[in-house]
Amino acid sequence: xxxxxxxxxxxxxxxxxxxxxxxxxxxxxxxxxxxxxxxxxxxxxxxxxxxxxxxxxxxxxxxxxxxxxxxxxxxxxxxxxxxxxxxxxxxxxxxxxxxxxxxxxxxxxxxxxxxxxxxxxxxxxxxxxxxxxxxxxxxxxxxxxxxxxxxxxxxxxxxxxxxxxxxxxxxxxxxxxxxxxxxxxxxxxxxxxxxxxxxxxxxxxxxxxxxxxxxxxxxxxxxxxxxxxxxxxxxxxxxxxxxxxxxxxxxxxxxxxxxxxxxxxxxxxxxxxxxxxxxxxxxxxxxxxxxxxxxxxxxxxxxxxxxxxxxxxxxxxxxxxxxxxxxxxxxxxxxxx
Numbered sequence: 101x102x103x104x105x106x107x108x109x110x111x112x113x114x115x116x117x118x119x120x121x122x123x124x125x126x127x128x129x130x131x132x133x134x135x136x137x138x139x140x141x142x143x144x145x146x147x148x149x150x151x152x153x154x155x156x157x158x159x160x161x162x163x164x165x166x167x168x169x170x171x172x173x174x175x176x177x178x179x180x181x182x183x184x185x186x187x188x189x190x191x192x193x194x195x196x197x198x199x200x201x202x203x204x205x206x207x208x209x210x211x212x213x214x215x216x217x218x219x220x221x222x223x224x225x226x227x228x229x230x231x232x233x234x235x236x237x238x239x240x241x242x243x244x245x246x247x248x249x250x251x252x253x254x255x256x257x258x259x260x261x262x263x264x265x266x267x268x269x270x271x272x273x274x275x276x277x278x279x280x281x282x283x284x285x286x287x288x289x290x291x292x293x294x295x296x297x298x299x300x301x302x303x304x305x306x307x308x309x310x311x312x313x314x315x316x317x318x319x320x321x322x323x324x325x326x327x328x329x330x331x332x333x334x335x336x337x338x339x340x341x342x343x344x345x346x347x348x349x350x351x352x353x354x355x356x357x358x359x360x361x362x363x364x365x366x367x368x369x370x371x372x373x374x375x376x377x378x379x380x381x382x383x384x385x386x387x388x389x390x391x392x393x394x395x396x397x398x399x400x401x402x403x404x405x406x407x408x409x410x411x412x413x414x415x416x417x418x419x420x421x422x423x424x425x426x427x428x429x430x431x432x433x434x435x436x437x
Contacts, residue, residue: 158395
């Protein structure tokens with residue numbers, strides 16, 4: 101999960117959590133936004149960083165579930181945003197960079213913060229009150245499917261192909277398989293599942309908005325993301341007291357889960373993601389998306405004791421196959437001599 105989505109091949113993670121501006125959970129990022137700069141690898145092989153990023157985003161759904169055991173969903177999201185913002189502002193200070201300037205930029209980032217961070221993070225937190233963390237992770241994997249569908253409408257240059265339309269249909273068939281449609285969705289909370297799917301829909305909406313409004317900006321990703329997370333944190337600071345009471349106690353384990361969710365899953369994950377984009381390119385970096393639901397499901401079963409029916413992993417594989425098709429491009433014919 102991320103505040104920073106990976107650069108896309110379709111509409112634009114992206115989740116994650118998200119930037120620009122994800123993150124997201126992982127997902128495509130608008131290609132028109134500034135390219136990531138090298139220097140975020142810290143001397144560690146990219147394969148190791150790829151594995152760490154997959155684990156961080158995969159375990160983010162477990163952190164959300166544990167956090168809601170002690171705190172209200174909005175409080176979990178606020179804590180996540182706050183700790184993620186602290187990490188990015190610290191990196192911004194170390195890099196001696198400034199936050200972006202201009203009222204127009206901040207206004208657009210405010211909208212992006214709502215759709216890429218505040219709203220989806222909150223929906224995921226509420227969804228995990230009634231559904232397993234693994235199911236939330238699988239729902240997150242539908243983000244590329246939503247992105248492909250929306251980009252056809254919102255981005256005139258992004259025309260569908262038969263392969264990508266087939267991927268869209270296959271992906272949603274996978275969702276029905278995960279939910280057990282043939283048995284009337286029994287055993288699955290419809291409200292929680294709808295919120296998790298709605299959270300995944302938020303990401304491509306945010307990505308497309310950014311692509312249309314802030315594409316080509318000269319500000320760095322760290323600067324833009326720090327501003328975006330700061331705005332999202334302010335939004336939640338206003339809303340959270342209105343819909344949840346102040347905690348009367350501070351359970352340690354849920355609090356640590358929230359800290360990890362923000363500092364690792366939202367702050368550090370951003371740095372790892374863009375370091376990978378700079379080093380191995382967006383196509384390889386965005387492959388992390390396909391490991392997240394696997395890790396989220398395994399973590400839920402192993403750590404939280406969540407039940408796993410046969411249709412959950414089968415449906416997840418179908419979803420991922422569909423998502424992969426929506427991201428694919430037809431091979432160009434070889435040039436004739």
